[in-house]
Amino acid sequence: MRTIEEKPIKLKVVRTRRGAILHMIEISKNHFFLEQNPLKDSKYG
Template sequence: MEPIKQWDIELELVKTKTGALLYKINVADNHFFLEQNPLKDSKYGVAYRKLKEKYPEFYMFWEIKNNRYTGRLLTGTFLEKEDIDRFITDVLQSEEYKQFEDVKEEIEKQ
């Protein structure tokens, strides 16, 4: 692989006024992603709690740029190989992807 662009990113663990511990990804001055607060009784707070119960290593981050919420969301999860199919099936609501070959060399080629 050949690097095309590089970012210096800082990861912080922050504590909210209500005591929630959240991750904050600092991308640049006045540009960061803040983890969804799972303690909030809001649409996404409740959804995040439920997702974290099923996938503890799933993360949702809201983008804040120039002190404004952008409406963009960064999501990701860390999974063991044996959990990947269950996660993909849950997200796609389909197992159609399973008809294709699992090529381990894909990652090595990239």
């Protein structure tokens, strides 16, 4: 395997208004991935 590109990221643990604790992976200021909220029904799960 060869690395093509490498970027620094931030891993955050956040709490939603409903009290769920989720993991957020922040790639840049306005680009992030958020873990699915287990307290809500999922249309994708």
